[in-house]
Amino acid sequence: MSAATKAGHDDHGHAHGHADAGSHGSFKDYMTGFVLSVILTAIPFILVMSNVIGNNQITGIVIMGFAVAQIVVHMIYFLHMNTKSEGGWTILALIFTLTLVIITLAGSLWVMYHLNTNMMPMHMHTR
Template sequence: MSAHDTHASHGSHGGAGSYLVGFVLAVVLTVIPFGAVMKGMVHGSQAVALIMGAAVIQILVHLRYFLHIDGKTDRWTLQALIFTIFVLGIVLGGSLWVMHNMNTNMMPTAMQMPMGD
């Protein structure tokens, strides 16, 4: 078995067309929330929801078109992805928790940042 045979068994890596579709989708999913917020079409929690929704869809686009993770992906790649999501959740959740506690416990009451609309 040659190195080429081993590489070929890891699945399709897509062609230029696949990367172009992914790139166009990523640009569109960036421009839509940016434009909506800059033109004042959405405010406050609606803006946050639009940005977060577009971000989630963009993550799925990146996984499919750039990382080629789909229904045919091998078990080890999926396990690595799930572990990465788990660690990312701990890091983001922990960071938000620490920032909230610092804002609540260390800022004078008059200077505390509002935590919502």
């Protein structure tokens, strides 16, 4: 580069370090996440295989609760998503994504419900 071109560029160097203050977790954190994941997988499996609850709808709701808990465990222990990592941008992106998913799913369910209610011939009464 010429001296004039080089003067216009900052010298950032070629260091491979990260400026991110978020940690990548220790062995203890990974083992805690692994044990919690195994527990959160085994409990729903046992609930289904031994038919502990008896009601399929309640069993499904309980399993969904365990699934949500497992998603949170994976996000914290394996994806290292917290308010400190990347200045909080990962949490903001997660909130935005969840908002879009909830709006999309709720809207789809609403449309399907009303299509079923208003368009199915078995619901139409003729005189």
